[in-house]
Amino acid sequence: MAWLLLLAPLSSAFLVWVALRRHPRASQAVSITASLITFLTALGIALGRIEAPASLAWIDLPGLRVEIGMTLDALARLMLLMVTGVAFLIHVYSLGYMAEDPGRGRFFGELSLFLASMIGIIVATNFVMMYIFWELVGVSSYLLIGFWFEKNSAADAARKAFLANRVGDFGFLLGILTFWATCGTVAFHPEAARALAGNWLAPIVGLLLFCGCVGKSAQIPLHVWLPDAMEGPTPVSALIHAATMVAAGVYMLCRIFFVLELSPEALSVIAWTGGITALVAALIATQQNDIKRVLAYSTMSQLGYMVLAVGCSGTTAAMFHLTTHGFFKALLFMGAGSVLHALHHEQDIWRMGGVGRKMPLTFVTFGIGAAALSGIPGLAGFFSKEEILQVAARSQPVLFWMAAFTAALTAFYMTRITLVAFLGQPRTDVVRHAKESPLVMGLPLIVLAGLAIVAGYPFFGIVRYLGGQEAGENSLLVPAASLTAVILGLVAGAIGYGRASREPIAIPLFQRKFYFDEIYDWTVLKLQEESARLLSWIDQWIIGFVLVRGGAFVVSLGGEVLRLVQAGNLREYAFVFALGAGGLLFLLFGR
Amino acid sequence: MSPLTILLVVEASAIGLILLGAPARRVSLVAAGVNFLLSLWIYAQFPSGIGGWHFVENHSWIALGALPEIRYHVGVDGISLPLVLLTTLVTLAAIWVSPTQIKRAGEFYSYLLLLSLGALGAFVSLDLFFFYAFHEFALIPTFLLIGIWGTENRQFVSLQLTLYLGLGSLVLLAGIIALLGVLPAEARTFDIPRLTEYLRDNPISPRQQLVPFALLAAGFGTLVSLFPFHSWAPFGYASAPAPAAMLHAGVLKKFGLYGLLRIAIPLLPGGAEAWKPWILALLLGNVLFVGLTTIAQKELPAMLGFSSVMHMGYLFLGLMCWNALGVSGVVLLMVAHGLSAALLFAVAGEVRERAGEISFAELGGLARRMPFVAVAFLVGSFASVGVPGLANFPGELLIFFGAWKSQPLITAVVIWGIVISAVYQLRAVRSVFYGDLPQHLAETVDVEGSKRIPYALLMAALLILGIWPGTLLGVVGPGVKEFLSLY
């Protein structure tokens, strides 16, 4: 029964790809039912009614045994619930959002493929199985980002996303191989990892595996693809680049935590990467004008929080924040999506304004989401961010203060876009006759808004489900610091953008995204293009021309010379004949 | 009459019929279809779980005092069966994909069948003479196929290819003779199993193995486009007509690897060990040097040519780490690369024919006009980049695992190849099929009707092997285990 989790979306994807692409209505139906089936199965598993099935031997050779099976522990069950739930809501939402797009049949097929691979990562029982679905998630994100492949920018963004993921996977695979070489197995057996304890390889394995997370969860330095991934349709951004795929990296870290905890150095590196990413992303988000890009950087920043939490060995805090973040970030993206849908894909917040009056439902739900994200007490974000700050305070004080400052920044940029986009006067006429999105898009917003409010409280039981909080007492300093940060952020936001009609402060460093793109273009791409051109020149001229055809030329030259010996003059022939005879005699008698 | 001989007879008689004037395309399609079904039947009948040779047919061919005995010895084991399947499938696809109206069709199809007959013969024969002779069947037909039906500067390219491969096969001939020469007089035989047994019981001193192995490695290396000897391959495949490129890059290139796997390394382990550092260095050339050169390519067919040379690096790595994982990985990847290369070259042929363009600059947005071809190219690209769920991934994975313990650093560099291949492959997808559609390509027409079946076949094979490698591993695993137990 549990196999349904994988089989349903996979078969739906295959069916759509092979047969139903031309019939959007049928492919939508198939895809949504598949998503519903996965949600119900996940529910069944969560309620303990369905056990993990026996595993199949995918590769069984002397020296390597790779199995396809399912681990359904608390971590996996929670993640399954969150992913399948959000996915189902986004499927419903996409019905409305993609209503008039001719290629939507293909869209739903690719959504099912993504869902299957995401579930694959969650239930993976060994590194190779995780790597398999890890790459499949990369492929489906490539397909979904590049859905509107006519747009050059979308096609380039898709390629950039896949390549960044691929670099991360490269490190991930090396990590797996080193783990397998030292511990002899690829399965997630904590006792097998004993071989790594105290071994100088432990930090290397930890960091290599972390590379996979850096690639997938868009941590610095492999984060450049996430903002461009906004080229994809908004449901894609909501599902993949907010709730599930980017979270896979964090989930992976929690899943293989038994390896990371063997090397404190690796953990501190992870923590610092998380902290820096959170800070940098928040800073960039403050200066972005495109609503989806702001949300993208905000996702990057929140992921930095989760990675920070894992770095400070607060896996429960990380998972708690991951779940709550999944709810309200998906809500924010879908809210933004419904605004874009109404404003015919106008994404610049400075050309919006006063949308709240025209689209009340979207405004309210978006507001709840923004509040939850900024960490306003009483909502989900506050509780989960609190946990992370507690964990950070305990082990990395410097990072704690950075995180607190980032919390302020988060509140600041969320108020900024809410005020600029939803309140104030409509700045362009397209806003004037915008009207509320259809109910099929509104419903998921309402459900998620509810979750955003409720999810944080203990009675909802996420933390209890994960097996209780980490040990260690909570210092009072943390709630105080986080509250002040939030208030400061809100106030600064309100002052700055209460009645602003255009961007008051312009900080080019943040606007240009710390010039990461330029740096990459200049170093990685240029280096690669130049070396490729040089090597191809060498291959064409040195190996191809000088060596190969040179050799041929020498041979033909030899032929030419020998040909000229035959000068046609009889006397010369006689001479050569005599010379030959003489040579013969000399050889016979010379020795 | 072992079914393997029937395979050869079917193709030979098809050529005969064509020469007698039968409608070339229909006859060769039927023959290829029959052969494919027959090879599936052989696969089904293949006793899994136990290694060793099956469907064996063995009679004396030439037995004269001084000359080592030549036997018509045909058989298939866990390692050569997948290659036979690959050959019959790619032949069927190649013939089906070739354009219906083509000048001098009779000659065209008979040369294609000769190519496939050569490969089939080489993979089933267990006698060094037949093994070598069958492969050489393909040399002149390739020359004629590229020369007459090729494109761009086909004249020079096909001449260079034929001379280069001619040199390679003659060096190989010298290697085979050197191998036989090293043995004492009474042990000299062309029969591979008997050679293997003999050399297992009384191995020859490593110093004596140096020269024969060097010759064999150079010969097979040239046929497989190992790094410095690769200049013939990329532009040869680029200018060849699609079916010829499919058969040559997809199937015939595997002859060299199969030769190393079956003859060079097992019979001369000392030589292999001695030359190992050299080959490891050269295969890095394949992955990095040729990999980066592929990125700089400006035309689709040339890029595919370079990419198929680059992938040989993985296979050589698998060969060099002589363990169960590596060798099974090599067999799997040989089949997978054959399928993906065939698919990609078929698509390149379609793009050249229907869009009339091959350089990235002029192409773009074809996915809108040719959705089916775009999907085929996407599947082929993802396969060749090693995405899980398609056949190349399990092969590459096994090779990486096999090679990691003995050569971690070199394997790490080779693994970087998966990023390089992603770069150039996706750039091809981006600039040919995505982005905006240039004006002059507005009316390109997609592949329709029965012409889609070969693509579907190749894609299905890639998917099946990718999702469940057990289909082949069930046969390859025991075969390799038993094969390695011999040394």
Add this chain to the structure above:
Amino acid sequence: MQEGLWIIGAPEVTLAVGGVLLLLAESVTKLQPRAVGVLVLGVYLIAGLCLLPFAMSGAVLWGGIYTWDRFAVSGKAFFLLTGMLVTYLSLEGEGEVPAARAEFYILPLFCTAGMALLCSVRDFVLLFVALELVTVTLLVLVAYRRSDTASLEAGAKYLIVGGLATAFLVMGIAYLFGATGSTQFDGVARYAEKEGVGPVLILGLAFLLVGLGFKAAAVPFHIWAPDVYQGAPTPITAYLSVGSKAAGFVVLLRVLLLPFWNTDFQRHWVPLIVLMAAFSVVLGNLAALPQRNMKRLLGYSSISHAGFLLIGLASHSFLGFASMLYYLLAYLVATFTAFLVLVLLEREKEGKTITDLSGLVQRSPLLAWSMALAMISLAGLPPLMGFFGKLLVFLAAWESGFHALVMIGVAAAAAGIYYYISVVRAMFWSDPVHQAPIVVHPATQGLLMALNVGSVLFGFYAKPILALAAGAVSGIGG
């Protein structure tokens, strides 16, 4: 020593007598030249029939100068076949022989008789006489087209260089006779056995090798070959490249196997043959690369094949000699196919250079494929006879320890592929220069088909030919 068995010499006698009778008949009655040609074929058949009854018996006749063993029998069969093919070629090339007088058909009879004699030679005198018979008749045939300066020039060159070779040959025989006191092969062998190898004997051997080197067109005595091949009428070029070369090697085999077989001699002539082989293979293949004229190209190719045969000879082992014989037959089949196609083309006043051949496959597939198969077999690519020949020769040489020689042979063969391929390229790739379709007589079509099938079949299943060759070599009696 059955003295009485005169009848054994029947093949040579039939040929000679037939030739003389035909000459008389031709001068007396006004026979059509084509009819004479057919009669000549008849004479060959009769000679062949005379051969059959004594195929298996072995005997030494006429005071020990003439031996009759399986090697001789197969040699004679080989030369009769060559003779017939040359006559057939001359019949086909009817047009281009001016005032096609019948001698052009009859003279090869005497030449073949000479070659048949050479197969069973056991005495240096008989060797000299038979060799000269062959050389002089060939000289006349080469210069037969008196109206064409090229043919005359070829004749002159063949005359002078041939004369030189004969002089060296006679000098060699003189020294051998002087040193051993006997002109019989076994006499020399017994003397060398008893007295060992003196300087005079070595000198004699050297001079002998010069003479025979000329016949086989091996470097450094190849200098005449390209020009004479180009100048002579095509059937005669074919005869030169197959018949005269085979005669040279048959005699080399006879001479090196009987009188000079003991190890002292071998120590001298084996390195010599190795060097000659290496040079011939290299020069033959390289010098042929830039060639454009077909006959001259085949001339150089014949030099390279002389080199490969010498590699077989250099390995001085049973396998080596057997491979030589097999190689000779493979060379016969391929060369005669090529020349038959050239003769047919010459009838249409073309076929001089490679460009004349362009697009032949579209004009006449049979001719194109026959020429292609011939070229591929000469290049030594499987599955044709040429390949198997090369494989044997290289294997024999490697077993005898000449690894470097095999390497040189392989490299030269690889370089050589180019000019064979450029012929195939011209025929298959480019479009025809001359449009006229070529009409081919059904009998010729049959002959071409037979030669092609033979080349492919015996290349792949070489057992029958190899058995013949091995039988012949094992049959080389005392």
Add this chain to the structure above:
Amino acid sequence: MGTPTLGHYLVLSGLLFAIGLAGVIARRDLLIMYMCLEIMLNAANLSLVAFSRFTQQVRGEVFVFFVITVAAVEVAVGLALLVSLYRMKRTTKAEEITALKF
């Protein structure tokens, strides 16, 4: 000095042979070259006769007759050829007849 021994004759025939060879190489005219060939043949005859004289073997002389007859045959055919060559090219200089080369 005494009667000449076998060595003297051999030396003489070697000299003759060398002169003939030099003549073939040095002289430009075909006819002269042809005559030098005959000289070389006669050198061989001389050594043959000398050997058979000193080894009491009659076989050498018999062989000389063969050589002489064959030389005669060759001369007949060779001169016929040179005559027709002269009729065609009006020259017998070796340099002029180099149409077939390279």
